[in-house]
Each structure stands twice: as C-alpha cells, then as structure tokens.
Amino acid sequence: MSPSESAGLTLDRISVRFGGLVALDGVSLRVPPGRTVGVIGPNGAGKTTLFNVVCGFVAPTGGSLALDGRPLRPRPHRLARLGISRTLQGVGLFGGLTVLENVLVAVPGRPARALAALDRCKVGHCAGDLPGLLPYALRKRVALARALVSEPRLLLLDEPAGGLGAGEIDELRELIEGLSCAVLLVEHHMDLVMAVCDEILVLDFGRPVAHGTPAEIRTDEAVADAYLGAAA
Numbered sequence: 176m177s178p179s180e181s182a183g184l185t186l187d188r189i190s191v192r193f194g195g196l197v198a199l200d201g202v203s204l205r206v207p208p209g210r211t212v213g214v215i216g217p218n219g220a221g222k223t224t225l226f227n228v229v230c231g232f233v234a235p236t237g238g239s240l241a242l243d244g245r246p247l248r249p250r251p252h253r254l255a256r257l258g259i260s261r262t263l264q265g266v267g268l269f270g271g272l273t274v275l276e277n278v279l280v281a282v283p284g285r286p287a288r289a290l291a292a293l294d295r296c297k298v299g300h301c302a303g304d305l306p307g308l309l310p311y312a313l314r315k316r317v318a319l320a321r322a323l324v325s326e327p328r329l330l331l332l333d334e335p336a337g338g339l340g341a342g343e344i345d346e347l348r349e350l351i352e353g354l355s356c357a358v359l360l361v362e363h364h365m366d367l368v369m370a371v372c373d374e375i376l377v378l379d380f381g382r383p384v385a386h387g388t389p390a391e392i393r394t395d396e397a398v399a400d401a402y403l404g405a406a407a
C-alpha cells in the first residue's frame with residue numbers, strides 16, 4: 176500500500192464481543208486526511224463501541240487498527256500523542272476553569288494558540304468566562320476548540336449536534352466543512368451527516384450494512400430497512 180493509500184485511520188475487520196453479544200462484527204473503514212466519514216445506525220448498532228475502540232476504551236476482540244500505515248494500539252491517555260482528538264457526547268469542560276484555561280489544558284503555556292482555536296470556533300470573545308455561564312451551543316464550540324487546538328491528524332466527533340438547534344447545527348456544519356484533518360463522525364442528525372460526510376458507514380447490530388457516499392446511502396434499501404425505517 177502506498178503512503179497516500181495508508182494515510183489516515185484504517186480499521187480492518189474490527190470485531191468486539193461483550194460476552195455473548197457481538198457489538199461489532201468485522202467492520203472495516205478508512206478515514207483519509209481531509210475526509211469526513213460518518214458512522215450511522217439505529218440505537219445499539221455499535222457506533223459508540225466503534226468510537227471507543229478508536230479511543231482505546233474498548234479492546235477489539237478481532238481485527239486491527241492503523242494510523243498513517245502504522246499499527247495503532249490506542250490508549251485513552253495517549254491519544255493526544257498519537258495526534259488524535261475527540262469531543263465527548265456532552266461537553267466535558269472543567270467548570271472551575273475559564274474557557275481559555277479549558278483549552279490550555281490541551282496546550283499548556285500556549286495562550287496565543289488557545290485563543291486562535293477559540294477564535295476559529297467563534298468563541299474567542301468568551302475566553303475569560305466560566306463555561307457554566309455560557310449557552311450550551313457555545314460550550315460545545317469551546318469543547319471543539321479544545322479538541323482542535325492540538326491540530327490533530329484525526330478528530331473524533333461524538334454526536335456533536337446533540338442538543339443544538341437548527342441554526343447552531345448550520346454553524347457546526349460550516350466548522351466541520353472547514354477542517355483539514357481526518358474526521359470520524361458519529362451522529363444521529365441525518366441532515367448534518369449527509370451534508371458534511373464524504374462517506375458514510377451504516378451499522379446494524381454491529382454489522383456493516385452499507386458504505387458509500389451520502390447519495391448512495393440515501394437510496395440504499397438496506398439502510399432504509401435498518402435505519403431510516405427504524406427512525407420513521
């Protein structure tokens with residue numbers, strides 16, 4: 176495989192079992208630099224488990240991961256060193272620290288860089304505030320700034336649209352579209368997924384049932400059965 180073909184994140188036939196339950200069953204996926212890949216599926220499909228495998232919270236029972244062609248054995252405390260950042264399903268900011276201090280946690284001693292990340296996420300004006308005093312949408316943007324400030328090779332977004340209104344999701348879409356790193360997005364908000372993803376993987380009961388462009392996924396019968404049907 177040439178370097179450009181192996182750049183980014185590669186999951187090769189990842190399986191996860193929890194006792195007798197197969198949470199992921201042979202899931203393969205590539206997230207190249209500059210591409211946004213979405214993972215969708217009904218509740219219990221295995222999306223969070225997939226995310227947790229990439230973050231090192233869950234060890235796969237089969238298959239392998241690679242980052243830029245090198246075997247990846249993620250550990251949660253080593254993610255930053257590997258060039259991987261993630262946002263949490265909620266917000267996960269430190270309530271006793273200011274917005275700027277929250278971002279500085281990721282880049283200690285680099286206030287200019289932290290401020291630039293806040294500006295990029297349009298929350299530079301909140302730098303001195305405590306996060307708890309900000310509206311939820313702004314807190315989520317601070318969390319995104321904290322994930323981006325280390326200029327990750329791979330950004331993992333776990334339901335970034337959760338709890339946001341329509342206008343706020345539009346702004347989030349613009350932010351995601353402006354990213355240059357590899358992005359793995361787990362999200363229930365289908366309009367956002369369809370708008371920002373280059374490719375989408377659909378899981379159902381841990382199995383990949385479809386993988387393609389948003390246009391392909393929109394018209395895939397297996398997806399309609401597994402996901403869109405379930406949501407209707």
Ligand SMILES: Nc1ncnc2c1ncn2[C@@H]1O[C@H](COP(=O)(O)OP(=O)(O)OP(=O)(O)O)[C@@H](O)[C@H]1O
Pocket residue numbers: 193196197198216217218219220221222223224225
């Ligand atoms: N730590 C665990 N121990 C046992 N079973 C688990 C564990 N984590 C997840 N599961 C099971 O694995 C399956 C996949 O769960 P997962 O949370 O990955 O799905 P999901 O697609 O993220 O669902 P949701 O959209 O509801 O968040 C489910 O049946 C779930 O109950």
